[in-house]
Amino acid sequence: VAPTRMAQQTYKAKKKAAEGGHRLLKKKADALKMKFRDYAKAIAETKSGMSSDASSAFFSLTQAEYAAGNFKQKVAEGSMSARIRIGGSVDNVAGVKLPVFTKYDTGAVADNQSLGLIGGGKKIVAVREKFTILLDKLIRLASLQTSFVTLDEAIKITNRRVNALECVTIPKIENLLKYIERELDELEREDFTRLKLVKKKKEVTQKLEDAAKAERIA
């Protein structure tokens, strides 16, 4: 790197840009961390709620089987049309795109409506309801968890960038700037010393010339 004033200006500008970028990235990292904590809390809540929902849903299945006989195979072997579908969309959080799942009702008529016709119909209806609730929670949990994982990745990347700026780029630029300063000072001093020497020599020559001139006149 040539230690010139121009280089010094360039690198000063670079340092300013780096520091500005560093500040922005830190803000982004903080925002992401906050969102991360929120997601973690929501996931913990949903998970704990789900465990009791899941057990009650499966127990209602047991009750329905007691009342209506084994209808699991009838449902599994029959044809099914999806009543609930999941749509994937993207949510923007502090510049990070997070995947989110939303539930869509296709409005298709429920199959197997007359499943418990000769017995246990009410229990089967209860099973349907309980599992729908469970499905809701499951979709939410899935959505939260995928966002969580993506957010985690994004935070890691951002932190890496912040650290890189902090520990690598900016010190490098600062070192460069210091080096240029020193060199410039050094050059100035060199110049200064050279000028002094030249001046001295000039004075000596001038003295000799003056002495020679004075002799000729006398």
Place this chain on the structure above:
Amino acid sequence: MTTPKPVQGNSDFTTFNIRHGFPEALVRGMRSSFLADSDYNHLIQCETLDDVRLNLTETDYADSIADFNSITPAMLQKAAVEKLVTEFTYLRTQTVQPLSAFMDFITYEYMIENIMLLLKGALSGRDINELLEQCHPLGMFKDSTMRSIPTFENSAKGYSDLYTTVLVDTPVGPYFSKFLQESSVHRGTSSRNVLEEVEIEIIKSSLIKFWLEDFYNFCYSMGGDTGEIMCDILKVRADTNAINITLNSFGTPLNEPGMRTSDRKRLYPAVGYLYPEGTMLLADVSDEEEMGRVLEAFPTYSALWSIHANGSGDKSIDDAFYERDVHKLELAFENQFHFGCFYAYVKLKEQEIRNLVWITECILQQQKDEIDKFVLVFSQNSAWRK
């Protein structure tokens, strides 16, 4: 000297034992294999499924579960059903007519269910072997017949072919033909489209209805004690079906006014204490209140209905029906020289299997407070014995 020909005609207490004494003795022996109150108490107190297994080795189920190291509710159910089927086939081979015809009637119910399962599976294109494994073992046909059911194409012509070649040879063929006839008359379309349009459960309900009526006529023609006891039991069964169909149709397309008279009414069996006035009224019922009013005219059913209407927390109407069934079936064992005990044996064993599965599932899912919601069989502590 040749032995004289056995006496034909209705067996009463003087002639019953000539032909049916041995099977009845067998059935009564098997009656003692039911789990007793003390067994159930031990089972309820188990903490894990291994405890359950330990306790079961002291009962009649010891052999069935001897091969397993650890049991799950599904495995237990399978083993118990197989035990029942072994006992049933053994009984069946010891019988002569007309008892063998009677026992065959019992199996038709399971055949209907199996056919429905196969048809439904065929519609969705499942693998035949998987389907065969899930068929109820009491209702199996010849292997060839069963394998050919799903191979028919899923089209209108396919169904009518299926019917004319396969189903017509099975014992439940006549029920199918009656169903197709009735539907085509009713809908005015050819019989081919019916199997596609109508929901499988409704077909099954109609077939069960025809089976009940057939069985009832058979028992009635036998006369004597068999006729008396079995007809009573079947009437109760028919009424249970009618009430359940009505109750469970609320909220489904079957409850719409147009469908009620046309489709729902046709599902009510033509036997039973509710027939004909009750079923006429039930056909028009559109919600639970109306149903309560209709059932008030029949004291036993209004008592059951009030259980459903009042306590939907503790007991459901299905539990009430199960209790009543068990009561009636146990009474069938109190009398001798009739066929009712065979039917009662199968049904009560089924209830026992249900109880066992319920208990093991409760233990598995740690739902200890619900564990005693089952119906004891042959118990001195039954509510109706007090």
